[in-house]
Amino acid sequence: MIVLGSTGSIGVNTLNIARKFALNIDVLVAGTNIELLNKQIEEFKPSKVVISRKEDIHKVNHTNVSFGEDSILRAIEESPAKTVVNALVGFLGLRPTLKAIECDKKIALANKESLVVAGKFIDQRKLSPIDSEHFALWYLLQDKKISSMTITASGGSFRDYPLEKLKDVSIKEALNHPNWSMGNKITIDSATMTNKMFELMEAAWLFDIRKLDAIIETRSLIHGLVNFEDGSSTAHIANASMQLPIAYAILGKCDEQVLQPVDLLKVGSLEFKQIDKERYPIWEVKDTILNNLDLGVVLNAANEVAVSKFLNSKIGFLDVSKISLEALEKFSYVKPNSIDDIFEIDKEVRSYYDS
């Protein structure tokens, strides 16, 4: 298989699954963590490697190394591998998803932005989501009449932080997620709840449903609930590790132990909280967005620019959501009619804020 983003947390977990089930790795695609990449090359012996920057090529211990987006797309096209794990971060992940679909490969999709910005134009027939929440929903689906679906949120780095101090938080504090460690972008998205907004949009595309909501479950053990017409709900409970969704996305099914089961007696209690609009201003527009999924590309572009500015100390934490909300207002008219329109709108929104 082809692993896009092999040195990030999803990539590393994907390789854990590959090790466990002795799966072949044909292509590794990574960013700038060449040290880890070299270890992965030694263990998994891919036939090809693609990295971000030309200047790092000489550090990579492999005879077939290239760099940049075009090389990723070519690697997908040329590889005999039938599965692409797309764990790239951001809008950058869209073209590889489209290429993999074009090449009729199976896609295990961890890149949220592909569906968020272009769900309308993505053929889902060979796509499996890698996300605890969507995995949970899929796991729970049965032949019963579904009323709605609920996913859970951890609440992110500032779940219990004094509201009035939110405007002055440091980058370091924002990157300190209570329940697990992930990449910087998604950790910030988690703190602003934009990540959960993305997941709801993905769920809308994946499950063709708009009655969707999210609640905070502080231990991150329940990942999703399906609410049936009869009044019952079912919940998926698992320790927070991406290995399980990855195993299912790659293997289709899995009857071996991948995670330690949750011991509810050790857990003791579970706590549920509302997603408060004051703490998470993006939640203000949840319904607007779920009723107009075309806004995904706008929200994503504005958010990518804003998060990057925050991580470069150019704006404060609360400005991230402010920019997103403002962009949704300003570009509320967008109506993409093709995948080309998506790239156009993305560029337009970015150039408006990227100054």
Add this chain to the structure above:
Amino acid sequence: MIVLGSTGSIGVNTLNIARKFALNIDVLVAGTNIELLNKQIEEFKPSKVVISRKEDIHKVNHTNVSFGEDSILRAIEESPAKTVVNALVGFLGLRPTLKAIECDKKIALANKESLVVAGKFIDQRKLSPIDSEHFALWYLLQDKKISSMTITASGGSFRDYPLEKLKDVSIKEALNHPNWSMGNKITIDSATMTNKMFELMEAAWLFDIRKLDAIIETRSLIHGLVNFEDGSSTAHIANASMQLPIAYAILGKCDEQVLQPVDLLKVGSLEFKQIDKERYPIWEVKDTILNNLDLGVVLNAANEVAVSKFLNSKIGFLDVSKISLEALEKFSYVKPNSIDDIFEIDKEVRSYYDS
């Protein structure tokens, strides 16, 4: 359909479902609550009524009333109805279950004792359990490799009662269940945790599995969990009302709203506790019993006698479990080879304690 035990809590809920889905009631079988029975007769217009005692016949507003076990069995045999809801309490429920199977009728089974004492000899092909826990497990079953199953317990009337005072509790206190109101027998069984032991034995017969356990979930909103080989669990969440299991047991499926959905934000938190062997001495023999389901008839007979003695102020609360544990020891050798043996053993155990 035929409703055995129409004036008890399951019976009343069954008639609620019958009202909601406009189901025909052919036979009503009740005990001594003739006032409620007469209301049910007026509304559902059964063709036949059976009650417990001859002396109550003249109080029943119906032209076709008989009494006693033989009349129940005859009613099952003669009725054209295809479904029997068996909500009788105790060993008394066994013969009607057997008769319904003999007549090839569908059985919605709320009588726990049928499976507990004679699971080995019961053909389950037309049987659906009416019990939140077994319904939950059934609801969750999918085509995945199951590792184990967990059901939940409320903890009963004395969950938080000082341990050292348990020996002196009154009948009134014992009948004061924290989460809902049920018949006397099952409320005491719930306080001793014998009810949960019964449910585990039923689950063993229903799902052909021995890796079974129970935990206390104090709000009684999660009813059962299925634990899969991959390390995930799924949970069934619903407000504690028997109407949902009843609707499924009778209708096979149900895509209409029967219960109000659970609002986890209002619930706030869920709490899990171990079933403590000091508080619930019967839990001491859980594994012994699950490994030898033949003991069901012994446990049930001893427990029926003991609960009845407790409710008649002849023994203390802790003696109920003591008698059950003693009987399991004394009659540990039983090996029923036929349904006749079950009736023999039941009689033997009863006559030993019934003095």
